[in-house]
Amino acid sequence: MSGTAHPSNARQEPDEEAPTEATADQQESAPEPASQPPARPEPHPPLPVHRAVPYMLAATLLAITQGLGQGFVSANIPAFAGDLGVTTTQSSWLMAVYMIPRAALPVMLIKMRTQFGLRRFAEVGIALYVVVTFAAVWMTDFRSALVVQALSGAAAAPLSTxxxxxxxEPLAPQWKMKLGLPLALLLLMSGPSLARVISPALIGDGGLTWVHLTALGLAMASLAAVYLLPLRPMPHAKVIEPLDFLSFGLLSFGFGGTIISFVEGPLHYWTSAPWIGVLLAASVAALAVVVVLELHRARPIIDIRWLASPAMMHLTATLFLFRLILSEQSTGAPRMFLALGYAPSQMTTLFAVIVAASLVGALACIGWMKPGRVPAYHLVALLFIMAGAWLDSQSSMLTGPEQMYVSQALIAFAGMLFMPPAMMTGLIAALSKGPQYLLSFVIVFISTQSLGGVLGSGLFSTFVTHRQAEHLQPLYAELTATDPQTAGAIAARMGQLAATVPDAAQRQAQAMAEIATSASRQATVMAYNDAYFLTFLIAAAAASALVLHLVRDWMAARLAPKAPSETVVSQ
Structure with a gap:
């Protein structure tokens, strides 16, 4: 595979393949002088199967711990609101403060691993995660919940990495892309859906105690796995500089302000809260300053020039666009069914189908994924998304979770068809620059995907709110007593209420209120249909652009042999 490191170039010393605790500690305690650049790490040889399997199981545990931790927050916002005695709008801050360190802190891992070692950072981080998860069991007020969720996001930041x-790490180069990458993405992407499957059973009568205890147990198991299965050490050097803290502070403010804006913006509807626009503008300015600072540094936190190369910009735009498209699944269906009155326990089968479809997509990548097939995988994925979004756009007030099994399975399958090939392209480009760029790309990918998920959810919710208002206005205009259909509907409802509500005026008021509620639900479904159809159009546009790109490449390949310069080179 082009761009990957081959085992023949790797060191074969026994202590490098299976480092003892003393070796790791010696490397941790004896960094290189600050004046010397960090040594270029050589790729580690793959571990034998009997030693690679425990590492892969540890990866599974870490990914599930991180995915469920994030999913428990996003899936149970109403439950958190009821448990803490606040409104749903207020409880949305729990998601915001969790995602801010979750998106920003991984960027510092690039230099932290070089100077301190990722294992030491991971042990401290997961130990902190155990402590704050234990504290979450006892939190009783909103302020303490905010603090605990912010610490949880910070402690969970290294888990995805x-x-x-x-x-x-334990796999041979040819299996890193073919097996390791699809499995890692499957576990990380399925966490939020899996949380929605098991949350109703854990909540039971409405308490969140078992949710917190489950997160605590997973955190403790992850701590044990990291301690018992250390990653192989890398050469260390003092690379953290004072200016890093300024860049990281500005980056954290930029990411944090953007996340808060896109979480709270749809709830306050942007223009109703002027502070959201001010915060968003300040966040963009902070991120612009970070770019300027990093471009003029010899040893930046993020290699902006590499990320700004045409190939990486194209890959980043592709991943970000696809993350926006996938918001249809993470934000669309769950919220629509909640608006229609479905309980979370009635949607567990739907999310189980989503997890199963993601597994099938990962198996398809393991079986047939190759670098030359990336465009074909992306085209098939976009076609599946188009089909799923088109089916969803035909929803009505009678649509239930069982009517979306097929459409949501198509979208989940497409997500796993799209993401591993795209990640493979980025990882090959990273490894071609050197093994040290592997961690850089993974961390940047995780941060941008976390940020992209929040942005996609915010944009999707904003569009739905706007379209709901547009549909609700004409529906309410029709609900007049002089309208024959409305009058007939009111009379029918009053007849149904006659046995339980003896007062005629009260019956009429209740009947009109029920009709107004029905109109509001109808407007909600119509708004989500518009959002699903917009997803279909975006996927169709992306598929058309991809087809044109493939046709252009095909025509260039056909015409290339006829060029005189190419003939001379070939001779």
């Missing part, structure tokens, strides 16, 4: 490294 560790899951990737534990899955990829």
């Amino acid at each position: 560790l899951a990737f490294l534990y899955m990829l």
Whole structure:
């Protein structure tokens, strides 16, 4: 595979393949002088199967711990609101403060691993995660919940990175992409859906105690796995500089302000809260300053020039666009069914189908994924998304979770068809620059995907809110007593209420209220149908652009042999 490191170039010393605790500690305690650049790490040889399997199981545990931790927050916002005695709008801050360190802190892992070692950072981080998860069991007020969720996001930040490294490091180069990458992405992407499957059973009568205890147990198991299965050490050097803290502070403010804006913006509807626009503008300015600072540094936190190369910009735009498209699944169906009155326990089978379809997609990648097949995988994925979004756009007030099994399975399958090939392209480009770029790409990918998920959810919710208002206005205009259909509907409802509501005026008021509620639900379904159809159009546009790109490449390949310069070179 082009761009990957081959085992023949790797060191074969026994202590490098299976480092003892003393070896790791010696490397941790004896960094290189600050004046020397960090040594270029050589690729590690693959571990034998009997030693690689425990590392892959540890990756599974770490990915599930991180995915469920995030999914428990996003899936149970109403439950958190009821448990803490606040409104749903207020409880949305729990998701915002969790995602801010989750998106920003991984960027510092690039230099932290070089100077301190990722294992030491991971042990401290997961130990902190155990402590704050234990504290979450006892939180009783909203302020303490905010603090605990912020600490949980910070402690969970390295888990996704560790899951990737534990899955990829023990494998041979040809299996890193073919097996390790699809499995790692499957576990990380399925976490939020899996949380929606098991949350109703854990909540039971409405308490969140078992949700917190489950997260605590997974965190403790992850701590044990990281301690018992250390990653192989890399050469260390003092690379953290004072200016890193300024860049990281500005980056954290930029990411944090953007996340808060896109979480709270749809709830306050943007223009109703001027502080959202001010915060978003300040966040963009902070991120612009970070770019300027990093471009003028000899040893930046993020290699902006590499990320700004045409190939990486194209890959980043592709991943970000696809993350926006997938918001249809993470934000669309669950919220529509909640608006229609379905309980979370009635949607568990739907999300179980989504997890199963993701597994099938990962198996398809393991079986047939190759670098030359990436465009074909992406085209098939976009076609599946188009089909799923088109089916969803035909929803009505009678649509239930069981009517979306096929459409949501198509979208989940497409997600796993799209993401591993795209990640493979980026990882090959990273490894061609050197093994040290592997961690850089993984961390940047995790941060941008976390940020992209929040942005996609915010944009999707904003569009739905706007379209709901547009549909509700004409529906309410029709609900007049002089309208024959409305009058007939009111009379029919009053007849149904006659046995339970003896007062005629009260019956009429209740009947009109029920009709207004029905109109609001109808407007909600119509708004989500518009959002699903917009997803279909975006996927269709992306598929058309991809087809045109493939046709252009095909025509260029056909015409290339006829060029005189190419003939001379070939001779």
